[in-house]
Amino acid sequence: MESGHVYPSISRQWRSRIGESHDYAVIRNDSIFRTGFHDRYVFESLHTQATAQLHAAMATYDDKTLDETFHGRECDTSEGTCYCIPSREPLDLKGINKAAIRSTLLSDLTLVYGIGRRKERELKARGYATIVDLAVHRRYGKAARETMAILSGHEIQPIEQLISRWLSPSHPSCLLTAGFYHPRDLIFIDIETLGLFSRPIILFGLAEVRSGTLFISQYLLRDISEEIPALSVVMDQLEGDRVLVSYNGKAFDIPYLAGRAAFYGRPAVIGNPHYDLLHFSRRRWRGELPDCRLVTLEQRILGTGREDDIPGAMVPEFYEAFLTTGNPGPLVPIVNHNRQDLVSLARLFCLLQGECVS
Numbered sequence: 001m002e003s004g005h006v007y008p009s010i011s012r013q014w015r016s017r018i019g020e021s022h023d024y025a026v027i028r029n030d031s032i033f034r035t036g037f038h039d040r041y042v043f044e045s046l047h048t049q050a051t052a053q054l055h056a057a058m059a060t061y062d063d064k065t066l067d068e069t070f071h072g073r074e075c076d077t078s079e080g081t082c083y084c085i086p087s088r089e090p091l092d093l094k095g096i097n098k099a100a101i102r103s104t105l106l107s108d109l110t111l112v113y114g115i116g117r118r119k120e121r122e123l124k125a126r127g128y129a130t131i132v133d134l135a136v137h138r139r140y141g142k143a144a145r146e147t148m149a150i151l152s153g154h155e156i157q158p159i160e161q162l163i164s165r166w167l168s169p170s171h172p173s174c175l176l177t178a179g180f181y182h183p184r185d186l187i188f189i190d191i192e193t194l195g196l197f198s199r200p201i202i203l204f205g206l207a208e209v210r211s212g213t214l215f216i217s218q219y220l221l222r223d224i225s226e227e228i229p230a231l232s233v234v235m236d237q238l239e240g241d242r243v244l245v246s247y248n249g250k251a252f253d254i255p256y257l258a259g260r261a262a263f264y265g266r267p268a269v270i271g272n273p274h275y276d277l278l279h280f281s282r283r284r285w286r287g288e289l290p291d292c293r294l295v296t297l298e299q300r301i302l303g304t305g306r307e308d309d310i311p312g313a314m315v316p317e318f319y320e321a322f323l324t325t326g327n328p329g330p331l332v333p334i335v336n337h338n339r340q341d342l343v344s345l346a347r348l349f350c351l352l353q354g355e356c357v358s
Contacts, residue, residue: 061329
């Protein structure tokens, strides 16, 4: 695909549209009642705080360049140049013993055709503790042996298909299958956009684990025209057998990526194995927490917090301030937010996966 002159033109159009209107409402007096009238909203107190933060960031970084602020590097692609901010974070992501995974799966009799939870309880009460024990059962023996053959195999996809056939997408066993992959195959992903409905992606966050370290690569748009080179780099990294880990990525990040790729005429099918931790988190902590937002899990489960975070709906304003002035200050909270999302995502994955093994 040739870049031509169309992308600078698109960039100019988007820059003129960013500041035209905000796609959120400010809820006066932080009234919970009024939130029901708007799809996107920001409480007045948070809006006031974020606006003050924007002015403070502009003042703090007034004499700084982008490179002085983020220490990034340029990446050359066939579509042009984009800007990457590398960083790293200690993370001990140990692979789960595959024998332990198989043992846990073999203890679930509902993976055998014809057996539900009620029948499983009856069979276990009669001494059939695992699918292996069930292999000699007169009625369920044949189906049990077929299930055993799949679970004992070396192909991961048939195991995933078996589990997804009989268990809900949020069941811990669905996440447990991620343990069959090597940690280096995993890629954590999170994006920041200029809003909803196919607006440009301004920050692509990717992270992968190597030798006890989470290596983070954030592709930041210095201008809207850099979206296609950044998108090109990200799509190239998703090729092959990379396994995606996200938070609400099945509903948002991945369809959004595919949509932006299609906008520029690139193949838009992203069929990687994908573990969306939002579903597993809701199942695990539903009823214990006020909500399952990632920031809530950070505070209540992971024991971490965020400083100077900004509402997602206000990201376009901060980005507009950067485009208008060239001051990198407004980008700092956006980059920090995205990086924290990736770190928390990886830590949450470790926690949830560790709880899956019985």
